[in-house]
Amino acid sequence: MENTRYYLGFNRVNGIGPARLDRLIEWCGSIEAAWCASVAELAAAGLEPKLIESLIETRRTLDLDREIERARRAGITLIDRENPAYPAPLRHIPSPPPLLYVRGALSEADSWSVAVVGTRQPTSYGREATRRLTTGLVEAGVTIVSGLALGIDSIAHTAALDAGGRTLAVLPCGADMVYPERHAALARRIAGNGALISEFPLGARPIPQLFPVRNRLISALARGVLVVEAGAKSGALITVDYALEQGRDVFAVPGPIFSPRSEGTNQLIRNGAGLATCAGDILEALDMSVAASQQEVRTALPDDPVEAAVLALVGYEPLHIDDLQRRTSMPVYEVSAALAVLELKGFVRQSAPMCYVLAH
Missing domain, CATH: 1.10.150 (DNA polymerase; domain 1)
Structure with a gap:
């Protein structure tokens, strides 16, 4: 502290x-x-x-x-990047925010997350697709990440909460504020079963320059990004660009060829994004079908400082167990045991014998 x-x-x-x-x-x-x-x-x-x-x-x-x-007093927890509670996925992106302001609570369950983004003016098709896919993801134990904006964002947050799941809202302003203001009640619900997250100081106003910065955290906190409806120049495509830079998978819901609000999503599919017609398409592609069962394993195991120390060193480049042992200065049996538990929890995986990378 x-x-x-x-x-x-x-x-x-x-x-x-x-x-x-x-x-x-x-x-x-x-x-x-x-x-x-x-x-x-x-x-x-x-x-x-x-x-x-x-x-x-x-x-x-x-x-x-x-x-x-x-x-x-505002009910905000400050989490700097030295804190073990700092989200592991953020540690491995370029220029991670040094400090997070969190209203609500982060959870280990949030490592199984999918971002859902799209237009602020969805069609009835886009609204229904968002509800259906979000609900399916939540029922599989996935946390939903979005930006609390009008349209697809707020529909995704609401659907996640209505399905009894967790959701994270990344803000383009200080965590002591809500943008747009009409989502104040929704923000309170999110804080009760998830978190409002900002990297900006208290009182920071939602100026245009902060929205793209916010979008990079939406993608970074998730294993994949789902775009439901987006025009050819939609701001949601900025989140897609960040997702690709961060090595996240991108999915898009196909839309009617005559709808301007589906031009962006249809183009994403042409460019190689995963086609998503149901939650199962995303769960299978991200190997998240066992999310709920692995979360049960996590909650059954206590937090361990050795696990946290080992996990902090694992990234997306393969790291041999001997290198981890040298960097932690821990006995090799402790490092090996921690890796076994982290693999069981779904945090890490072996990319080659005795070489480990983050699982997401």
């Missing part, structure tokens, strides 16, 4: 994103040292004069304790 305050502070400095923050930490030795660095040290670390001025002013005016209390 001590370092969380400094991540919170840097998150309030315009212009210091994940990449610049990483350089500062590398130069200064720690997040605390970076926050407390002198002007000369900040300049030596390569920070531009305007950013140095902005950081110094933020340090002078921002009361970190008061900001943490402000989040607590």
Whole structure:
């Protein structure tokens, strides 16, 4: 929690994103040292004069304790990337957000997630397709990720909740706000059985520049992205671009050839996206048919710091068990046992004998 305050502070400095923050930490030795660095040290670390001025002013005016209390009063949990609760899928994307603001609760079950996105003005066909596919995914134990927007997003969130499932909403604004405001009641439901997630500071308004940034987290939190209806220039296609960069599978619901709202989805299918006519198409392609049963296994096993330490090192490039043992400095039998449990839980898989990668 001590370092969380400094991540919170840097998150309030315009212009210091994940990449610049990483350089500062590398130069200064720690997040605390970076926050407390002198002007000369900040300049030596390569920070531009305007950013140095902005950081110094933020340090002078921002009361970190008061900001943490402000989040607590709003029911928001702060999760920095050093926290074991930080979502594992985000650790392996370019420039992961240093700090997440979470209203509600994240769960191990959320590692079995599919993002559902699409147009803000769906047809009756798109609405029904969203409800049917979302319900099928939830019944298989899958968490639904979306952006709380009008149209397909809100229909997907609502269908997930109505089916008794979990759903995550990634916001284009601060987690103490709701956008659009008309979804305030839906947001409260999501916080009760899922989470509202933001990487933006408290009070951040939903300006246009934040929407694409938000979209990269929607795809990153999911194993795959389902596009239900989208025009040729739909914002949902930005999420698809991020999904492909992140190595996520993309699925699309085919639509009528005369419907402008299906131009984007039909083009995705032509370009190689998975055709989705039912939840089973997605579950089979992502090997998620056993999601519910594996979640039962997870909840039956206690959290283990050894498992967390090992999982934090596994990525999408194969890593041999001997390398994991050296990096953790743990006995090889402990690493081996942790990998066996993580594989059972569905977090990792063997890409070759004794070589492990993330399972999603």
